[in-house]
Amino acid sequence: MRWTLKPKPEAEKVASLKKALQVDDVVTTLLLQRGIDNYEAAKTFFRPSLNDLHDPFLMKDMDKAVKRVESALLQNENILVFGDYDVDGTSSVALMSSYLKTKTDSVATYIPDRYDEGYGISYKGIDFAHDNEFSLIIALDCGVKAIDKVAYAKEKGIDFIICDHHRPGNELPNAIAVLDPKREDCEYPYKELCGCGVGFKLIQALASKDGRNVEDLVTYLDLVATAIGADIVPITGENRVLAYFGMQVINANPRPGIQAIINQVKKEELTITDVVFIVAPRINAAGRMKHGNYAVTLLTETDTFLAEQYAEEIENFNSDRREADKRITEEALQLIEEQDEQERFTTVVYQETWHKGVIGIVASRLIETYYRPTLVFTKSGDKLAASARSVSGFDVYNALEACAEHIDQFGGHKYAAGLTLKEENYEAFKQAFEDEVSKTIDKSLLIPEVKVDMKIDLSEVNDKLWRIIKQFAPFGPGNMTPIFMTDYLKDTGYGKCVGEDDKHLRVTVTQTGKEKLVCIGFGLGDKLDVVSNRKFFKAVYSIDENHWQGNVSLQLKLRDIKA
Incomplete structure (x- = not known):
């Protein structure tokens, strides 16, 4: 390693903060490294308060979103809550649907099938909404780039409200409201919310119209904290407040579904790290091995006995996921050992029978052994699909972009991405990816830091x-x-x-x-x-x-x- x-903070800054807080050099240095350089900032850091949460109406389009939801409630319209199949997506759907069900019975949820529909808003989901007379879809943790699909929904008389946290493209979908702090024209003070965090801001805004404040919504924060941990967003600013109070709910009075997971692992007090490694993988296992609907059902269940049964089912999915990930990792390591002995800057492996739901986990496991940008491929329909993972400091998304001529479709971000390509392009892509990484990576990044x-x-x-x-x-x-x-x-x-x-x-x-x-x-x-x-x-x-x-x-x- x-x-x-x-770098050490400046001596004057250390002396000044040390005097203000009456703490030693070690604590002072740790605080300054985290950008905390005065008494007020330290107070906010050590004593998170719900009063530190921002006004949700500072988010662009929030007023439009609230107006449209209020109108739907008033007219008793059917509302479909749509979200991605990962932890952030399923937690968001559980959060929004639970809240709306306190207002109306005309609410249903929809999670796309990972294998049949893929990531994000799907035509199949919109057709489902149309066939079942839903006139409003609230999409969470996805949708900011779904321009064609939102237009398709509009043709069918369905409105969209989008709650997303991914970076938008040059054009926004023609939705009633696009809530996304990463919009360039959005002046919301905190940019790093997860999808569930954006959903929480919407229910905070809706509740404020009923004369309720954020203290009345604390019971929803177990879901928000779970999504924050699982989505690996920064635990700074508003996320820190949401995670801090969410962890209190998880440890004192979580919803039955989360309590049922905790009961299975028999852990007394959970940290957010436990949420990442114990709670999140189980919620994720539903979408990986079966269907994300199972996760939403667990997270919205109010009956303790039923929640225990659902958690047991999800535990079985998680056991299957663990077995698949262990077996595929062993097979992948064997393949790498059998490959030629030349020095490589990448790991690219393919087996057509590997389970698509775990190839991302396997890519991360391979990096633990061979610390280099990694792609794990499997067969998906008539194409090959892969999950990409990177090493700290190297942008795998840019590397894939440079190999775009061999790829059908790709998306993601700096450290994790997904792609599909035609089987006949696999070898050419593999070589192009190796060439690109070997040319552009700083060789020191191939040693873990x-x-x-x-x-x-x-x-x-x-x-x-x-x-x-x-x-x-x-x-x-x-x-x-x-x-x-x-x-x-x-x-x-x-x-x-x-x-x-x-x-x-x-x-x-x-x-x-x-x-x-x-x-x-x-x-x-x-x-x-x-x-x-x-x-x-x-x-x-x-x-x-x-x-x-x-x-x-x-x-x-x-x-x-x-x-």
């Missing part, structure tokens, strides 16, 4: 620092878990490999001989020789706590170690 130490906040002494790791760091949560892009570096560490003689196949490293370290801290290094079992025989070594780590037999103690979670 490459260890990159973040760990960004280190600051270098500290082991004596500075104590309960007080840990108590403050816990208040930095929820963590995520824009506010990652602090990573520290300490050198001249020494094992006290108890270092050993632990876990299945001795994969992990457990070591008790000291720096001066006075302090001792237990460290756990997941996946670092092969580095036992670095710490053996009391050799000096340096480490990058986060601070964590270990719960064992009712006792709680500080421990270091090692990210990497070097002699």
